[in-house]
Amino acid sequence: MEKEKILNDACDHFRALVSEQLDRAEKLKNREILDYEKLDRIIIGFCGGDGIGPIITHEAMRVLEELLKDRINAGKVELRPIEGLTIENRKAVGKAIPDDTLSEIKKCHVILKGPTETPHGTGMESANVAMRRELDLYANVRPVKVPEENIDWTFFRENTEGEYVLGSRGFDVPDTLAFDFKVTTDEGTRRIARAAFEFARKTGKTNVSVVTKANIMKKTDAKFSAICREIAKDYPGITVDDWYIDIMTANLLNKNRRSQFQVFVLPNLYGDIITDEAAEIGGGVGTAGSANIGDRYAMFEAIHGSAPRMIERGHGAYANPASIMRAGVLMLNHIGFTSEADRLSSALDKCTTGSGKVIMTGRPDGATAKEFAEAVMKEM
Numbered sequence: 001m002e003k004e005k006i007l008n009d010a011c012d013h014f015r016a017l018v019s020e021q022l023d024r025a026e027k028l029k030n031r032e033i034l035d036y037e038k039l040d041r042i043i044i045g046f047c048g049g050d051g052i053g054p055i056i057t058h059e060a061m062r063v064l065e066e067l068l069k070d071r072i073n074a075g076k077v078e079l080r081p082i083e084g085l086t087i088e089n090r091k092a093v094g095k096a097i098p099d100d101t102l103s104e105i106k107k108c109h110v111i112l113k114g115p116t117e118t119p120h121g122t123g124m125e126s127a128n129v130a131m132r133r134e135l136d137l138y139a140n141v142r143p144v145k146v147p148e149e150n151i152d153w154t155f156f157r158e159n160t161e162g163e164y165v166l167g168s169r170g171f172d173v174p175d176t177l178a179f180d181f182k183v184t185t186d187e188g189t190r191r192i193a194r195a196a197f198e199f200a201r202k203t204g205k206t207n208v209s210v211v212t213k214a215n216i217m218k219k220t221d222a223k224f225s226a227i228c229r230e231i232a233k234d235y236p237g238i239t240v241d242d243w244y245i246d247i248m249t250a251n252l253l254n255k256n257r258r259s260q261f262q263v264f265v266l267p268n269l270y271g272d273i274i275t276d277e278a279a280e281i282g283g284g285v286g287t288a289g290s291a292n293i294g295d296r297y298a299m300f301e302a303i304h305g306s307a308p309r310m311i312e313r314g315h316g317a318y319a320n321p322a323s324i325m326r327a328g329v330l331m332l333n334h335i336g337f338t339s340e341a342d343r344l345s346s347a348l349d350k351c352t353t354g355s356g357k358v359i360m361t362g363r364p365d366g367a368t369a370k371e372f373a374e375a376v377m378k379e380m
């Protein structure tokens with residue numbers, strides 16, 4: 001292809017992207033934050049998802065029904081099952097989230113979501129990526145605790161920008177070269193930084209670590225880091241330090257250092273990678289949930305996937321619902337139901353450790369999801 005033509009195509013492509021991103025940045029300036037305390041009734045939506053999703057979500061809903069029964073009877077809380085977020089439906093309509101399901105989701109305030117399958121090679125967008133965008137869930141929050149090592153980390157991963165916002169909109173010249181784009185907006189960084197510092201303030205944490213690759217990504221990451229430091233000025237009791245992602249991945253493996261870290265704030269891609277590393281250190285499946293938080297909506301889910309092979313083997317009933325129930329704890333804290341959150345959290349601790357541990361193997365030689373839920377309700 002002639003060089004002049006490639007340059008013109010590239011300029012047109014880049015111009016369209018910049019224009020679109022300027023519009024997005026402008027929209028971010030008008031924030032309206034929902035105050036749950038002012039609501040007469042909080043609607044909690046439950047989306048089962050795929051594979052083991054409906055099984056574990058159903059058990060989580062039963063546990064929450066029991067835990068919140070007084071508030072439900074008083075009409076202050078509604079638990080609302082939402083149908084349709086299944087791979088069969090999504091394939092049939094060719095959309096990551098079918099329109100009618102999305103409009104039901106938008107009638108709720110918070111969502112507890114089962115894992116959703118993303119088929120390889122179909123080009124279909126992941127339901128999670130679509131939900132983060134549609135509900136503007138900009139903060140992915142993941143706690144990781146290892147009490148015996150004094151590890152108590154909370155990760156705030158920016159969830160809507162960076163490498164992901166234009167992930168399928170790169171530019172390539174066949175057989176020659178390829179570009180991808182990474183975009184951060186100042187407001188996008190401010191809101192994730194503020195979420196991390198607010199969390200640190202509310203929970204009595206004394207340090208926030210900003211993790212980037214600002215020595216290489218000199219526009220996006222350097223600005224991310226500078227904006228986090230600006231926000232930090234509003235939180236005088238909280239110290240802030242800066243790290244590069246490469247050394248931080250090593251720090252998390254260093255048993256002499258890792259317990260010193262408390263709260264992390266990171267751009268999207270680094271957050272994606274390091275939260276999986278941290279979850280593994282924290283004990284993997286069952287040990288934690290994940291929160292996706294925006295100004296108007298919030299979605300909570302397990303950290304694992306839909307385990308399709310468990311279903312193929314006929315072992316779905318033996319899926320471990322602990323991770324989605326931990327997501328339930330995050331949800332209860334988020335809407336301000338802290339005493340119920342503590343009750344569920346300590347019941348889960350009792351059912352996953354020590355002498356009261358319910359043995360979950362994922363096979364018929366272990367307990368079922370239903371039996372696990374019953375043990376949790378007994379402990380509550």
Ligand code: NAD
Pocket residue numbers: 052056114115116117118119128285301302303304305306307308309310318319320321361362
């Ligand atoms: P996976 O988490 O589904 O499975 C990994 C392994 O962990 C498997 O051996 C599985 O049997 C086991 N496992 C997972 N959850 C379990 C549970 N609750 N109880 C017992 N065992 C459990 O990961 P994968 O195989 O990479 O992904 C399968 C599908 O899930 C893919 O389509 C992927 O896109 C999707 N996925 C969805 C989410 C989400 O919705 N948040 C997250 C990750 C993966």
